[in-house]
Amino acid sequence: MLATLPFLGYIVEGLMVTVGATLVGFAGALLIGATLSTLIVGSNTLPRYVASGYVTVFRALPELLFVFIVYYGLDIAMRALAARIGIAPLEISPFAAVTIALAMQFAAYCAEIFRDARTAIPGGLIEAGEAIGLSGTKVRTRIVLPLMFINATPALGNIFLVILKVSALASVIGLEEVTRRAKVVAGTTKEPFGAFAVAGICFLIVTALATALQHYIERRTTFGRSVA
Amino acid sequence: MMSDVFLMPDLWLGMLRGVRVTIAITILSAVLGLIGGIVLALIIQFGGTTARWFARTYVFFFRGVPLLILLYFLYFGVPQISLLRHGPLWTYLFSSPFATCVLAFSLNNAAYLAEVVRGGIRAIKPGEIEAGHALGLSSRKVLQRIVLPLGLRNCLSGIANEVIFTIKASAVASIITVRDLFGEAQRIGTLFSDNLTPLIAAGIFYVILVQIVEWGTRFLRAYMHGVSKPVSNSVLDRGSRTAPISQEPSLTESQAIRTSLHVK
Numbered sequence: 056m057l058a059t060l061p062f063l064g065y066i067v068e069g070l071m072v073t074v075g076a077t078l079v080g081f082a083g084a085l086l087i088g089a090t091l092s093t094l095i096v097g098s099n100t101l102p103r104y105v106a107s108g109y110v111t112v113f114r115a116l117p118e119l120l121f122v123f124i125v126y127y128g129l130d131i132a133m134r135a136l137a138a139r140i141g142i143a144p145l146e147i148s149p150f151a152a153v154t155i156a157l158a159m160q161f162a163a164y165c166a167e168i169f170r171d172a173r174t175a176i177p178g179g180l181i182e183a184g185e186a187i188g189l190s191g192t193k194v195r196t197r198i199v200l201p202l203m204f205i206n207a208t209p210a211l212g213n214i215f216l217v218i219l220k221v222s223a224l225a226s227v228i229g230l231e232e233v234t235r236r237a238k239v240v241a242g243t244t245k246e247p248f249g250a251f252a253v254a255g256i257c258f259l260i261v262t263a264l265a266t267a268l269q270h271y272i273e274r275r276t277t278f279g280r281s282v283a
Numbered sequence: 284m285m286s287d288v289f290l291m292p293d294l295w296l297g298m299l300r301g302v303r304v305t306i307a308i309t310i311l312s313a314v315l316g317l318i319g320g321i322v323l324a325l326i327i328q329f330g331g332t333t334a335r336w337f338a339r340t341y342v343f344f345f346r347g348v349p350l351l352i353l354l355y356f357l358y359f360g361v362p363q364i365s366l367l368r369h370g371p372l373w374t375y376l377f378s379s380p381f382a383t384c385v386l387a388f389s390l391n392n393a394a395y396l397a398e399v400v401r402g403g404i405r406a407i408k409p410g411e412i413e414a415g416h417a418l419g420l421s422s423r424k425v426l427q428r429i430v431l432p433l434g435l436r437n438c439l440s441g442i443a444n445e446v447i448f449t450i451k452a453s454a455v456a457s458i459i460t461v462r463d464l465f466g467e468a469q470r471i472g473t474l475f476s477d478n479l480t481p482l483i484a485a486g487i488f489y490v491i492l493v494q495i496v497e498w499g500t501r502f503l504r505a506y507m508h509g510v511s512k513p514v515s516n517s518v519l520d521r522g523s524r525t526a527p528i529s530q531e532p533s534l535t536e537s538q539a540i541r542t543s544l545h546v547k
Contacts, residue, residue: 115447115493116486117454120465124486127478223349227458234352247359255348255356262347 059249069233083158088165113163172206212269301467316392323397345394403438443500
């Protein structure tokens, strides 16, 4: 157990990478998810089918599988592109591959969340906005979007925690985050028990902090919960 | 070329071999996890203070730690304890990657299913449990005949989500050398020096598996709903509606959204 102690800092530093990949992936998922949800509720048939097909496929694909598909796929695409233009192919960094994979995969969940959050807004509130003479844009930005985000906060917080945990899979394609570092340390010290215990505790602490933050945000926005 | 590998019989035979392992892991760990989850949910809902604290800590712990780290911990870390390297526990559990996977997924599933089942139990109308006691059923019979059947029926879709999650998460098993669907895909990829095509083929299988679970759940829910209908229209139920007993609040909007996800 004691041999792990000198490497404690090394493992904990990996949290920067873990949290970084999680934040970037989460932001990307929110953006793509919001776009998808507008397509799903939209009136155009083709985009609607494409968007709901996207959700079906990405909710079923294992995260690990998709991380690999993105990693290999981007590499092949880069080589083909480089051969076409005649330059040396760009190296795909594991960080880029993981964040792209996380963003694309969890966009499917975010789309569902946004759609549910949108339908949970009572129609009367939107009608009230129109009744007092707000324009369509104003109704959207002042009523629909704020209420939608308030409704979606608990589920989005949940998604954030899931992305945090799934980002551990990035270690498999070589991203130097907590899990990867724990594995390196386990190999050096021959004490996998301690190394992986430390990695697990790192994740528990971040999870606890993120949950506390989520509760704080939810408390701050309860004024909307009573009407929505 | 991609299309060439797609037409190889070896690819699809490998996929079929792998899908059996994936299904086996999923069913075993879903059943074991459900048993654990029910026990934990009952402890959290009806247990004493200490037991409740332990169950809550278990749930927090296994929900917070990534599955991959849990798997590494059980597969590489636990065998470091020399006491465990002998005896039946070692022979049957920790020396086999497959058994270690099932253990890790079951422990993880139990934590998530505890929350799901607890939600289902809380959604039972108190009047139904009170009615059981009023009829003179023992606490054990009330649990057997009322709390568990109704509670599990209430959270059927939550359980299905867990099963789908387990199918997806089982891809992690390949990292500790289990030859599941994903492991087979990687092996075939190395064999034909084409990494991408087998992964896409495996992806198709995963999508089909998940769809089967979704259809099955829809069918089961429709079936159970049909069975339950006459009961909810009975005289007893109408009686309680005229004299309402304090009821547990039903699932809020946010909880409903939370439970509609296939993730944790």
